Amino acid sequence: MDQVIFYTRNQCQLCKEAMQLLTILQSEFSFEIIEKNIDESDELTEKYGLMIPVIEMNNEIIQYGQIDYFTLQSFLKK
Structure with missing residues (x-):
């Protein structure tokens, strides 16, 4: 099963x-x-602090900041 890494923070x-x-x-x-x-x-705060939320799959950032359904959907269809 594929894994999506979702970088987040409190109160976001x-x-x-x-x-x-x-x-x-x-x-x-x-x-x-x-x-x-x-x-x-x-380490993660330094790397992603201004980008949150960040969605990553297969060591590739799919999208960050303002996340939208269609971008995620088109990536997952691949």
């Missing part, structure tokens, strides 16, 4: 919306969501 409204989109897409495509809170890691 864009992150909540992105998680809702990922959950909806899970019903269409088979993948596991691995949520990583960047606030728990200085």
Whole structure:
């Protein structure tokens, strides 16, 4: 099963919306969501701090910041 890494942080409204989109897409495509809170890691905070939320699959960033359904869907169709 494919894994989607979802970088998030506390009190992030864009992150909540992105998680809702990922959950909806899970019903269409088979993948596991691995949520990583960047606030728990200085390294991740430094790397993704201004980009959150970040969605990554196969070591490739699919989208970050404002996440939209159609971009994610077209990537998952590949």
